[in-house]
Amino acid sequence: MDAHHMTGDLDRVLLTEEQIMTRLQGLADEIWVDYHDRDLLLVGVLKGAVMVMSDLSRALPGSAPMDWMAISSYGSGTKSSGVVRILKDLDTDITGRDVLIVEDIVDSGLTLSWIQANLASRNAASVEICTLLRKPDAAKVPIDVKYVGFDIPNEFVVGYGLDYAEKYRNLRCVATLAPHVYE
Numbered sequence: 001m002d003a004h005h006m007t008g009d010l011d012r013v014l015l016t017e018e019q020i021m022t023r024l025q026g027l028a029d030e031i032w033v034d035y036h037d038r039d040l041l042l043v044g045v046l047k048g049a050v051m052v053m054s055d056l057s058r059a060l061p062g063s064a065p066m067d068w069m070a071i072s073s074y075g076s077g078t079k080s081s082g083v084v085r086i087l088k089d090l091d092t093d094i095t096g097r098d099v100l101i102v103e104d105i106v107d108s109g110l111t112l113s114w115i116q117a118n119l120a121s122r123n124a125a126s127v128e129i130c131t132l133l134r135k136p137d138a139a140k141v142p143i144d145v146k147y148v149g150f151d152i153p154n155e156f157v158v159g160y161g162l163d164y165a166e167k168y169r170n171l172r173c174v175a176t177l178a179p180h181v182y183e
């Protein structure tokens, strides 16, 4: 789905498909420099990270296995609470592996810091984070995000995996929503 299919619902396009793809190739190259000789396992968090995982993993110049977690973070509307429940756990034993969590967005960072601590407690050799998007509030929590695609303003965005009430995930770009959609 392209932005013109959704013009009534969107306010403005923050990142085009082309900008996203170019940045993901850059991140993939950086990641490969750091991980090519390590036991890399990409871990995606459903459902938001599906698009990032799909394009980032294919941009890597070598093979990397992937696994998935699904979590629900208790929270209402557009804010997360950091209280997390695992809906689907990894299929893989990560003992001794170099885990790279692949995420769509870090906002408060509460969800990710919980996931990172959870995975680190399973004796992984390392647990790092790669996120396509980061919002300014992420600076307030002690979370070390190793790879960041774009720093974006503190606005609610949709597209490229990110949803509002499960809609807009299949939009190719990242965009802000028109105010009438929330009301």
Ligand code: IMP
Pocket: 048, 079, 080, 081, 082, 104, 105, 106, 107, 108, 109, 110, 111, 112, 155, 156, 157, 158, 162, 163, 164
């Ligand atoms: P955090 O715990 O506040 O960092 O929130 C992380 C989760 O909240 C993300 O994985 C998203 O599912 C959701 N989220 C945060 N900001 C946005 C946004 O702007 N659009 C869509 N989802 C968001």
